[in-house]
Amino acid sequence: MSNLKQILENKEICKSVWFMRQAGRYLPEFSAIRSRNQNFINLCLDSKLSSEITLQPIKRFDLDSAIIFSDILMVPYALNQKVEFLKDLGPVLEEFNFKKFLENDKISFTQKLYPVYKAIQITREKLDKKKSLIGFIGAPWTLLIYMLGVKQGKKEINYKKIKTKEFEVDLILDKLTDYLCIHIENQINAGADVIQVFDSWAGLISPENLSNFCYTPNMKIVNFCKENKIPVICFPRGLNKNYKEFNNMVKPDALSLDYVVDPIWVKQNLSNVVLQGGLDPKLLLSSEEEIFAGAKKYLDIFKGMPYIFNLGHGLLPETDPDKVSKLINFYREYRNEK
Numbered sequence: 001m002s003n004l005k006q007i008l009e010n011k012e013i014c015k016s017v018w019f020m021r022q023a024g025r026y027l028p029e030f031s032a033i034r035s036r037n038q039n040f041i042n043l044c045l046d047s048k049l050s051s052e053i054t055l056q057p058i059k060r061f062d063l064d065s066a067i068i069f070s071d072i073l074m075v076p077y078a079l080n081q082k083v084e085f086l087k088d089l090g091p092v093l094e095e096f097n098f099k100k101f102l103e104n105d106k107i108s109f110t111q112k113l114y115p116v117y118k119a120i121q122i123t124r125e126k127l128d129k130k131k132s133l134i135g136f137i138g139a140p141w142t143l144l145i146y147m148l149g150v151k152q153g154k155k156e157i158n159y160k161k162i163k164t165k166e167f168e169v170d171l172i173l174d175k176l177t178d179y180l181c182i183h184i185e186n187q188i189n190a191g192a193d194v195i196q197v198f199d200s201w202a203g204l205i206s207p208e209n210l211s212n213f214c215y216t217p218n219m220k221i222v223n224f225c226k227e228n229k230i231p232v233i234c235f236p237r238g239l240n241k242n243y244k245e246f247n248n249m250v251k252p253d254a255l256s257l258d259y260v261v262d263p264i265w266v267k268q269n270l271s272n273v274v275l276q277g278g279l280d281p282k283l284l285l286s287s288e289e290e291i292f293a294g295a296k297k298y299l300d301i302f303k304g305m306p307y308i309f310n311l312g313h314g315l316l317p318e319t320d321p322d323k324v325s326k327l328i329n330f331y332r333e334y335r336n337e338k
Contacts (some may be wrong), residue, residue: 003132008254011273013305014307020315021066022057061328068123068185072118086271089174115172117189120192140177177217177220193230195231196235199237202236215245215246219250234254247270254276259311276310281315284319311319
């Protein structure tokens with residue numbers, strides 16, 4: 001049994017570190033591959049390169065877990081909505097077509113994502129058996145935000161897109177949940193032994209809609225993972241004090257904390273769950289002293305608790321890999337002293 005999987009299943013006191021977006025942008029070895037592969041979707045569909053990128057931070061830092069190099073927007077791609085990643089703009093999706101969306105089927109969906117599953121299989125074969133391989137999805141609400149064009153590239157959020165399609169939203173969320181469960185099952189069958197659910201835009205949901213748009217879809221996915229005996233980490237970014245209600249309703253194996261939620265409040269209010277992350281990625285752009293002080297704060301607050309050392313969001317492209325290495329070394333030395 002892998003270290004991370006064992007921690008999540010048994011809620012053990014943790015000695016585990018990995019980082020969101022640990023594979024990619026800030027690493028020179030990734031930049032070398034990316035410069036030769038300008039189309040991001042095609043890069044995610046190159047099983048060998050995807051596996052190679054996944055393993056880059058493991059080789060460099062000896063992290064405790066790998067997370068497959070892919071993207072949450074591979075799901076709308078597989079549901080026949082054109083997805084482009086434009087330089088200096090980010091992801092842009094074609095206009096959502098409700099009729100076209102309903103015409104999708106699970107066979108073609110799985111076939112389009114086969115290279116992702118092949119990448120997981122290749123990675124699992126190469127990865128130390130003691131290390132976990134994390135598969136992931138975007139939560140239904142977060143995918144809907146992109147698919148309806150509420151979030152396009154780096155533009156401001158367009159809330160009108162949700163209101164004009166209100167009659168379709170519930171059905172889209174239900175259908176997305178079904179396809180995401182298929183995607184999870186295929187990742188598990190390929191070799192993933194932990195699943196993380198990224199609800200990156202959960203913080204946009206109004207209080208009266210949290211149950212329908214956030215808690216219920218996430219709960220269905222968590223229950224599906226539990227039925228398949230795979231531990232699941234949820235990251236409902238931006239919920240702040242609604243993390244408590246989320247935890248009580250959804251009951252994930254672990255909750256990944258964003259860098260806005262107060263860790264002292266978390267310690268006082270969240271129980272029966274493994275905690276992960278919280279450290280602001282921008283801290284890694286600071287001096288070593290500030291980085292270590294920030295890390296120490298989280299390690300001291302969650303001392304004696306099942307806590308996975310991670311960030312409150314993904315590593316930033318401008319992050320110095322040397323500082324990442326020093327943070328990992330600090331964590332391991334500080335952890336072993338306690």
